[in-house]
Amino acid sequence: MQGLQRIDSPGQLRLSTGKAVGIERLEGVNSLPKLRLSHPSGSVVEVYLHGAHVTSWIPAGGGEVLFRSRNASFGGNSSIRGGIPVVFPQFADEGPLPKHGFARTQEWTWLEGDSFDGDTIQVSLLLQESPATQAIWPYSFQTRISVHLAEHELTTELEVTNTGGEDFAFTSALHTYFRVADVRGSAIFGLGGVAYRDKVTGEQRVESEPLLTISGEVDRIYWNAPPEVRIQDVGGGHDIRVRSAGFADMVVWNPWKELARTLPDFDDQEYLEMVCVEAAQIGVPVTLRPGAAWRGSQLLRLNL
Numbered sequence: 001m002q003g004l005q006r007i008d009s010p011g012q013l014r015l016s017t018g019k020a021v022g023i024e025r026l027e028g029v030n031s032l033p034k035l036r037l038s039h040p041s042g043s044v045v046e047v048y049l050h051g052a053h054v055t056s057w058i059p060a061g062g063g064e065v066l067f068r069s070r071n072a073s074f075g076g077n078s079s080i081r082g083g084i085p086v087v088f089p090q091f092a093d094e095g096p097l098p099k100h101g102f103a104r105t106q107e108w109t110w111l112e113g114d115s116f117d118g119d120t121i122q123v124s125l126l127l128q129e130s131p132a133t134q135a136i137w138p139y140s141f142q143t144r145i146s147v148h149l150a151e152h153e154l155t156t157e158l159e160v161t162n163t164g165g166e167d168f169a170f171t172s173a174l175h176t177y178f179r180v181a182d183v184r185g186s187a188i189f190g191l192g193g194v195a196y197r198d199k200v201t202g203e204q205r206v207e208s209e210p211l212l213t214i215s216g217e218v219d220r221i222y223w224n225a226p227p228e229v230r231i232q233d234v235g236g237g238h239d240i241r242v243r244s245a246g247f248a249d250m251v252v253w254n255p256w257k258e259l260a261r262t263l264p265d266f267d268d269q270e271y272l273e274m275v276c277v278e279a280a281q282i283g284v285p286v287t288l289r290p291g292a293a294w295r296g297s298q299l300l301r302l303n304l
């Protein structure tokens with residue numbers, strides 16, 4: 001970490017030019033601990049230990065990219081509405097576990113230490129089995145989230161290791177909420193010709209349009225999706241590239257007005273301000289033998 005020196009704030013560093021970079025542990029909403037990563041370019045990301053949940057990303061020269069509801073709950077058995085919830089070991093209600101599994105409501109451990117290679121600053125958090133997880137999912141595991149922050153890029157990497165003595169299978173997603181000026185004026189490029197399951201209608205279909213626009217409730221799982229799609233936010237004057245590796249599928253979700261009214265942690269009109277585009281592994285669950293590991297990642301890039 002040449003050119004860096006430690007300063008008083010734990011985990012924070014300062015460039016020889018005097019510009020602060022690094023990782024700070026701070027008190028967030030409801031006194032929950034969070035980490036703030038500061039890149040020398042001015043890019044900033046915040047990660048709560050509750051759920052290993054990325055709640056904010058402001059790239060250099062840009063505004064907030066991630067949506068977070070004004071009514072979001074913090075702590076207890078609740079997930080945080082918005083940002084990047086970690087879905088593991090079950091996607092949605094497609095299995096016997098609580099919806100979206102338990103990772104997004106557990107307290108993760110910060111693997112203290114930081115790294116900065118001149119381009120990227122990184123932090124890692126760990127979750128492993130506990131009496132609470134084994135009560136509903138009787139396996140031994142280690143799950144690690146690594147967050148990599150660069151000037152205009154944010155990469156979230158999920159790694160799962162089977163530390164027990166028997167096979168287990170899981171599904172997963174990085175349930176990313178993107179902030180848009182008006183979802184009716186946004187579009188998603190790259191899913192044309194891809195087969196999907198429409199969870200609203202129950203139909204299996206193929207995307208017939210080269211770009212996806214949203215004018216009603218959307219809840220789709222795109223099977224064997226391309227590794228990169230692009231979200232165009234016309235009102236916001238930018239677009240975002242979403243590139244995944246290790247995840248075969250992609251989910252697109254917007255609750256629209258009727259469903260939004262039923263969500264207690266979501267303001268009635270906020271459906272206009274967001275769209276979820278999620279790297280996911282759903283169609284073919286990952287099966288891990290004892291000692292085996294799996295890794296999936298999602299890279300977001302802001303194009304101004």
